[in-house]
Amino acid sequence: MRSTPARRHHLGLGLALLSFPIGMTQGAAQTVPAPRISAANVAESASSVPGDYHFGPGDRLRITVYGETSLTGEYAVTSGGLISFPLIGDVEAGNRTRGEIQATIHDRLAAGYLHDPRVAVEVVDFRNFYVLGEVNKPGEYPYRPNLSLEQAVATAGGFTYRASHKNILVRHNNEDSYHPVQNDRSSQLMLQPGDTVKVGERFF
Structure with missing residues (x-):
């Protein structure tokens, strides 16, 4: 059976459409570089x-x-x-x-x-930090970078109603004793891994 020009045209177009996605897939795979670690x-x-x-x-x-x-x-x-x-x-x-x-x-x-x-x-x-004293959930917590004193207290559930905001002590990981935090600088104090915060009780 002879192929007419129209039939040959449709046959060629069908083959081109079938081969088109394959060529595109191969080309795309070749243009994506493998990740490198240097x-x-x-x-x-x-x-x-x-x-x-x-x-x-x-x-x-x-x-x-x-x-x-x-x-x-x-x-x-x-x-x-x-x-x-x-x-x-x-x-x-x-x-x-x-x-x-x-x-x-x-x-x-x-x-x-x-x-x-x-x-x-x-x-x-990082090693954990600690919040003790007059907070709602005293204990040990995972440290995260750029942790402020306020964030540490918030992580421990915030102050109790007995807490004294003027009686907060901090002991850094490499220190043997606590030192008081000045009230006007408490919001700026940044903690380090292993630090311990102790919130005192206020006097009624």
């Missing part, structure tokens, strides 16, 4: 940790050794201020900054394990 990405993420922040028990860190997936992971700071790291064993992390921890891991890995390792440290979870 040392710059790691450093930028880690920079969210304040440079002068001193780690302590209860902090949980993510340590990235660029190009070494077996070493990259999350590490908790123990009650003794240590983290247990593959190949090099215990690393002192208590009361040390991000830069100090990075330098220690770099130096120990470079001493016989890796050539010029690139190390980045960031915080996954």
